[in-house]
Amino acid sequence: MRYVRQKLVQVVIVLLATTFLSVFLMRQVKGADPAIAISGGLVSDPKALEEIRHKWSLDKPIVVQWGRWVKNMVKGDLGQSSAFNVSVADLLRQRVPTTLYLMLYTQVLSLLIAIPLGVYAAYRPNRLFDRVSSSVAFGLLSVPNFVVAVVLVLFFSLKFHIFPAQSTYYGLFNNPSEHIRNLLLPTVANAVGQVAVYMRLLRADMVTTLQNDFITMARAKGLPSSRILFRHAFRPSTFSLITAAAVNVGALIGGVVITEQLFALPGVGKLTVDAIFRRDFLVLQACVALFAIAFVVVNFAVDMAYAFIDPRIRHARALA
Amino acid sequence: MTFTAAEAPESLVHIVAPLPDDGRPRVHRGFLPAFAVVWLSVLTFCAIFAGALPFVKAPNKVSSKLKNSPSMEHWFGTDRIGRDVFSRAIYGARTSLKIAALSILIGIFIGGTIGLIAGYYRKKIDYVTSLFVDIMLAFPALVLALAITSTLGHGTNQVVLALSILSIAPLIRVVRAQTLVYAQREFVLAAKGLGARDGRILFREILPNVMPSLLTFSLTGLAILIVAEGGLAFLGQSVKLPTPTWGFMIVDGYPQLEHQWWICIFPCILLFLTVLSFNVLGDVLSKRFDIKESLA
Numbered sequence: 001m002r003y004v005r006q007k008l009v010q011v012v013i014v015l016l017a018t019t020f021l022s023v024f025l026m027r028q029v030k031g032a033d034p035a036i037a038i039s040g041g042l043v044s045d046p047k048a049l050e051e052i053r054h055k056w057s058l059d060k061p062i063v064v065q066w067g068r069w070v071k072n073m074v075k076g077d078l079g080q081s082s083a084f085n086v087s088v089a090d091l092l093r094q095r096v097p098t099t100l101y102l103m104l105y106t107q108v109l110s111l112l113i114a115i116p117l118g119v120y121a122a123y124r125p126n127r128l129f130d131r132v133s134s135s136v137a138f139g140l141l142s143v144p145n146f147v148v149a150v151v152l153v154l155f156f157s158l159k160f161h162i163f164p165a166q167s168t169y170y171g172l173f174n175n176p177s178e179h180i181r182n183l184l185l186p187t188v189a190n191a192v193g194q195v196a197v198y199m200r201l202l203r204a205d206m207v208t209t210l211q212n213d214f215i216t217m218a219r220a221k222g223l224p225s226s227r228i229l230f231r232h233a234f235r236p237s238t239f240s241l242i243t244a245a246a247v248n249v250g251a252l253i254g255g256v257v258i259t260e261q262l263f264a265l266p267g268v269g270k271l272t273v274d275a276i277f278r279r280d281f282l283v284l285q286a287c288v289a290l291f292a293i294a295f296v297v298v299n300f301a302v303d304m305a306y307a308f309i310d311p312r313i314r315h316a317r318a319l320a
Numbered sequence: 321m322t323f324t325a326a327e328a329p330e331s332l333v334h335i336v337a338p339l340p341d342d343g344r345p346r347v348h349r350g351f352l353p354a355f356a357v358v359w360l361s362v363l364t365f366c367a368i369f370a371g372a373l374p375f376v377k378a379p380n381k382v383s384s385k386l387k388n389s390p391s392m393e394h395w396f397g398t399d400r401i402g403r404d405v406f407s408r409a410i411y412g413a414r415t416s417l418k419i420a421a422l423s424i425l426i427g428i429f430i431g432g433t434i435g436l437i438a439g440y441y442r443k444k445i446d447y448v449t450s451l452f453v454d455i456m457l458a459f460p461a462l463v464l465a466l467a468i469t470s471t472l473g474h475g476t477n478q479v480v481l482a483l484s485i486l487s488i489a490p491l492i493r494v495v496r497a498q499t500l501v502y503a504q505r506e507f508v509l510a511a512k513g514l515g516a517r518d519g520r521i522l523f524r525e526i527l528p529n530v531m532p533s534l535l536t537f538s539l540t541g542l543a544i545l546i547v548a549e550g551g552l553a554f555l556g557q558s559v560k561l562p563t564p565t566w567g568f569m570i571v572d573g574y575p576q577l578e579h580q581w582w583i584c585i586f587p588c589i590l591l592f593l594t595v596l597s598f599n600v601l602g603d604v605l606s607k608r609f610d611i612k613e614s615l616a
Binding site: 010013017018021022025026028029138139141142143144146147150153154158249250251253254257258261262272273276277281287288291292295296 | 451454463464466554556567574585
């Protein structure tokens with residue numbers, strides 16, 4: 001419990017700091033009048049400007065502005081987008097599902113591919129399969145996701161016309177087949193690098209686990225290999241994998257920003273980039289803060305889940 | 321929990337048997353590391369002396385040969401306004417490498433110093449530093465870089481600033497962790513006993529021991545930063561026109577991918593080979609110095 005409390009305090013501090021930084025960064029935009037600057041010069045009506053200035057306390061010190069922003073955010077009010085002419089909160093509500101699906105599919109797909117490959121490579125270390133898969137994984141680690149995306153589009157959209165080069169978002173329940181068809185290429189583009197990371201981690205941990213006495217014991221009892229691998233060795237080998245999956249959410253967010261832009265998918269990533277180009281700083285600030293908050297919360301949740309999965313860690317940390 | 325020799329207190333090193341080889345295929349000797357060294361040398365050489373090499377043309381010179389496919393005259397073909405893709409890619413290497421190298425050097429200098437101090441003095445300064453690192457790492461890297469360049473502008477300086485901020489936090493973490501270990505070792509105690517000042521202990525006793533991991537991490541960091549710059553360029557947020565960078569060339573050639581694939585694909589290949597080379601060298605070094613992979 002003390003461990004949870006400590007972590008919680010840390011998370012709150014980090015959350016406060018990240019929101020402060022996102023407010024602080026957006027106030028660095030050059031411009032004589034901060035009200036004009038944060039609305040990207042799109043609002044010129046003096047009355048509207050006065051309203052913006054008042055709403056975000058722009059004439060007060062930065063700390064007050066930050067407090068104001070957090071207070072409004074908690075109430076669900078993130079301001080009015082100057083470029084899209086709707087409230088920022090509505091805008092985010094519209095865009096979040098696409099990004100969530102994309103990230104979820106990427107994680108699921110990469111784990112689905114990485115787990116069997118990693119387990120098999122560890123089962124027969126240094127054999128042909130292990131050597132080939134390790135080298136391939138190493139190569140895949142070095143391909144940026146936008147390069148993967150370009151190559152995928154070249155072959156699957158332009159040469160063979162199987163998947164669209166410019167995706168449209170379809171709801172999962174409205175049109176499941178189009179939903180998958182449009183999200184598949186961006187998902188694969190993001191998953192390629194992750195598969196390599198996960199596979200290498202799982203393989204390394206699994207090789208160590210398989211040297212344990214309880215594995216020898218299980219073998220001596222004559223259990224089939226598949227049962228030993230998945231029932232005995234898999235769980236104790238997944239801890240680095242779980243941590244990596246959480247830490248990777250950060251890289252994944254970066255990947256999503258790029259792939260959404262490339263495939264014209266209307267998610268939060270594309271919204272971020274659009275907000276930059278249209279100099280809509282309230283939207284940009286909300287997006288930056290949203291990404292940081294999501295990342296922190298995911299990592300906290302995984303840290304907690306970790307302690308629940310592994311009693312050894314729970315006890316070790318309670319003692320510490 | 322495994323213990324490597326580098327992490328064990330010195331007195332234990334002789335007792336604990338070396339870890340059994342984990343059976344990872346060795347990349348030490350062989351084709352890839354040799355390739356990486358040759359590739360990076362040639363690329364760096366071409367990038368530095370691009371202006372003086374006879375086979376590299378002016379990167380922004382427009383010619384009447386629009387969208388020519390690769391030929392003896394234009395090795396990588398020409399783009400939609402007749403510029404030579406090969407020459408642009410070489411100048412792109414110059415920009416991309418320069419930005420990544422500058423950023424990592426700034427990162428090493430600032431991150432290394434802070435990491436050493438935090439790991440050595442501990443207490444409050446360490447707590448504050450760790451909190452700072454947690455905060456910086458809480459931002460997804462690309463989003464932070466985007467936020468910086470979109471508000472401060474995207475000249476070379478701002479991009480270098482954004483990327484070096486990205487590299488500082490992980491480097492602090494690496495150096496701090498190593499310093500914590502080495503500060504406990506007997507040779508540091510001996511130096512203290514002999515009356516060495518803190519500055520001397522930090523830079524003459526601890527720093528040389530931290531150097532291998534710092535170096536290894538920097539190589540991987542270079543790979544990450546080159547990709548990050550590519551990502552920024554891809555989103556139109558890296559150095560401005562007309563300076564070619566790889567990321568910019570890729571996004572610039574993307575609309576013509578269907579009919580003139582070479583404009584987009586060749587910069588992709590160069591980017592891939594360069595990133596791969598840095599990763600391979602980082603891997604070789606980490607095995608040479610027996611450094612465990614870190615998640616950052």
